[in-house]
Amino acid sequence: MADFKFDLVSPERRLAEMEATEVQIPGADGDMTAMADHAPTITTLRPGILAVTHSGGVEEYIVSGGFAEITGTGVSVLAEKAIPKSEATAEQMEKLVADATAAFEAAKESGNGVDEADAVRNTMTELAASVA
Amino acid sequence: MANLKDLKNRIESVKSTRKITKAMQMVAAAKLRRAQEAAEMSRPYTERFNAVMAGLASAAGGEGAPRLLSGTGSDNVHLLVVMTAERGLCGGFNGNIAKKAKAHAAELVAAGKTVKIITVGKKGRDAIKRDLESHFIGHVDLTEVKRVGYENAQDIARDVLARFDGEEFDVATIFYAKFVNVVTQIPTAQQIIPFEAPEGAENEDGTLYDYEPSEEAILADLLPRAVATQIFAALLENGASEQGARMSAMDNATRNAGEMIDKLTIQYNRSRQAVITNELIEIISGAEAL
Numbered sequence: 001m002a003d004f005k006f007d008l009v010s011p012e013r014r015l016a017e018m019e020a021t022e023v024q025i026p027g028a029d030g031d032m033t034a035m036a037d038h039a040p041t042i043t044t045l046r047p048g049i050l051a052v053t054h055s056g057g058v059e060e061y062i063v064s065g066g067f068a069e070i071t072g073t074g075v076s077v078l079a080e081k082a083i084p085k086s087e088a089t090a091e092q093m094e095k096l097v098a099d100a101t102a103a104f105e106a107a108k109e110s111g112n113g114v115d116e117a118d119a120v121r122n123t124m125t126e127l128a129a130s131v132a
Numbered sequence: 133m134a135n136l137k138d139l140k141n142r143i144e145s146v147k148s149t150r151k152i153t154k155a156m157q158m159v160a161a162a163k164l165r166r167a168q169e170a171a172e173m174s175r176p177y178t179e180r181f182n183a184v185m186a187g188l189a190s191a192a193g194g195e196g197a198p199r200l201l202s203g204t205g206s207d208n209v210h211l212l213v214v215m216t217a218e219r220g221l222c223g224g225f226n227g228n229i230a231k232k233a234k235a236h237a238a239e240l241v242a243a244g245k246t247v248k249i250i251t252v253g254k255k256g257r258d259a260i261k262r263d264l265e266s267h268f269i270g271h272v273d274l275t276e277v278k279r280v281g282y283e284n285a286q287d288i289a290r291d292v293l294a295r296f297d298g299e300e301f302d303v304a305t306i307f308y309a310k311f312v313n314v315v316t317q318i319p320t321a322q323q324i325i326p327f328e329a330p331e332g333a334e335n336e337d338g339t340l341y342d343y344e345p346s347e348e349a350i351l352a353d354l355l356p357r358a359v360a361t362q363i364f365a366a367l368l369e370n371g372a373s374e375q376g377a378r379m380s381a382m383d384n385a386t387r388n389a390g391e392m393i394d395k396l397t398i399q400y401n402r403s404r405q406a407v408i409t410n411e412l413i414e415i416i417s418g419a420e421a422l
Contacts, residue, residue, distance in 0.1 A: 009180065011282040011364050013173040028353075029345045042184060043344040044353045067354065069184060069341075078177055078184075080282070080357070 002036035005074035006052055008061060010082050015061070016052070023075045024051040025068050034070045041070040047100070047120050049085065049127070050077060060085040062127055064096060093128035100124040136407065139400040143393060150389035156221065157382035164314070164375035170279075171311070171368040178365050185358050187341070188351050189327060198348075200355040203326035204302045209246045211301035212237060213292065213324075215308040215366060216256030217374040218275050223381035225309060225317060225374055230259035232319040233307045237264060248301055252288060252367075280371055285364030292363075293356055296325055308366040309373035315380050317373035324362050327355060 006020035022035045026048030034041075045068060050061045066079035083092055100121040107117035189201055214233045216226045233256075237247045249264060251257040252272045261268055272288050274280065292304055304325040309317040322328075343350050 007176070009177040011174050011177045011285075011361060012170070014176050027344055028349075032344075039342055040340065041342040041344060042188075042350060044350050066357075067184070067350065069180065076180055078180055 003055075004036040004072075006054075006077075007074070008050070008052075008077045008079065008082055010066075010079050015079075015082050015084070016059070018052070018054055020052045020054040020075070022053045023077075024049075024053075025070075025075075025077070026050060026063065027068070034068075034075050037072050038070050038075075040072065041068075043068050043070070045077070045079065047096075047123050047127075050079075050082070062088055062093075062096075064099075090128075093124075097121070097124045097128050136400070136403055139396060139403065143396045143400060146389050146392050146396065150386055150393065153382045153385040153389060157379055157386060160222075160375045160379040160382060164372060164379055167368070167372040167375050168311075171365075171372050174365060174368055178361055181354075181358070181361050185327065185354060188347065188354065198352050198355055200296070200325055200359070201327050201351065204299070207245070207302050209248065209301040209303075210240050211292070211295065211304040211325075212247065212249045213288070213304060213306045213363075214249060214251045214253075214256045214260060215306060215370050216251070216253035216259070217370070218254050220255055221381065222374055222378035223384075225377035225381075226253075226255040226259065228317070228319045229307055229309055230256055232321060233260065234263060236305070236307070236321055237267065250291070280364075280367045282360070282364050285367055286360045288363050289356065289360035292325070293359060306363060306366050308370040309377075311369050311372040311376060314376040317377055322362065322366065324359050327358055 003019040003021055006016070006018055006023055007014065008016040022033055024031060024033045025043065026046050028044040028046050031048075032043070045063055045066050047064045048062075050063050052059045052061070061079075062083045062085055063077070063079040064081040066077065066082075068075060068077045081096075100117070100123075104114075104117040104121045107114045212233055214229065216229050220226065233249070237249065240247050247264075247267045248269045249260055249267045250270045250272065251260055251268070252274060254273075254275060257268075257271050270291070272291070274284060277284055295301060296304070303323065305321050305323050307319065307321050310320045311317055
């Protein structure tokens with residue numbers, strides 16, 4: 001399998017830069033897997049797990065939204081917040097859940113995007129349970 | 133002679149001032165390095181983000197574009213977000229930003245527009261309140277923040293966007309100092325709403341992308357983030373600029389204190405010599421009188 005460039009950046013730092021064989025992206029319209037020579041695509045992310053397969057195994061990152069730019073030669077993920085799953089602490093997860101819950105409450109009040117916010121909250125709660 | 137003692141005290145006090153300014157300079161140098169690193173780290177994100185935004189904005193601009201991109205259709209009410217430091221003793225840093233913002237505000241008022249101002253940073257608030265109290269509508273306090281994070285930028289962005297949704301203003305501009313090097317920081321005004329792609333952020337290879345879910349949906353999702361990203365980049369620039377300005381201001385202060393000490397020491401030695409000569413003359417003339 002051909003390798004391509006993968007990088008994951010957040011506003012505060014570059015989290016990863018490596019050669020990967022496939023990247024599984026939690027797209028807003030459903031998960032998608034990008035491999036080399038993928039058609040150029042830009043997709044927004046929903047909160048979830050970003051899985052990167054490379055020669056040394058699989059790395060997983062918890063991302064909280066942002067977008068991914070896929071070109072034939074690489075994938076760049078711009079995440080607002082991203083934590084390597086192996087490094088995530090219960091504390092960080094609690095904060096993500098709290099943020100998601102707050103967003104859900106806000107959505108309920110305004111009446112906009114309640115379902116989306118609810119889905120985000122559920123994902124976060126599940127993720128938190130899987131980490132803890 | 134009391135004068136001698138005064139001089140000595142003065143020298144001592146200038147010496148301790150020099151110690152303080154020297155220490156502040158070194159602290160600023162260390163903080164500057166950290167601030168620059170933080171700015172460096174955020175660059176890949178900002179650049180990529182702006183490139184994608186520039187591509188999207190040029191593709192989706194036109195009829196039916198989100199208001200964050202196309203504007204409200206008028207430009208009567210301007211919001212100025214003035215970002216300065218929380219602390220002083222950094223040369224003209226705060227003053228320059230405030231001056232730029234005030235000039236901009238004066239221009240807008242002269243053109244018959246309404247101006248509203250939000251400040252970030254205590255020093256800017258003080259400067260703006262002095263002259264433009266009536267335009268002042270809010271302040272973001274970062275006194276407790278040791279290290280500016282993306283979350284701080286998001287908070288500011290949320291505040292600005294809420295005001296935009298509440299139709300409180302039509303155009304938003306941020307004011308901050310761009311870091312060039314330790315001696316040069318350029319006060320800069322940048323329009324964030326409606327979105328304007330920063331210069332040099334063109335999508336150079338011209339690749340045609342598929343958009344998922346859709347161009348419009350992505351744009352609607354990214355525009356609010358663009359506001360936060362631009363504010364974050366400005367905050368980081370500002371952080372580096374502040375430390376740079378403080379470093380050179382304190383460097384100057386240290387050097388001035390050194391010069392002052394040299395001058396005072398010469399004066400002190402001269403007066404001491406004068407006192408000795410005087411005493412000798414008195415002794416000799418006393419002896420001769422016998």
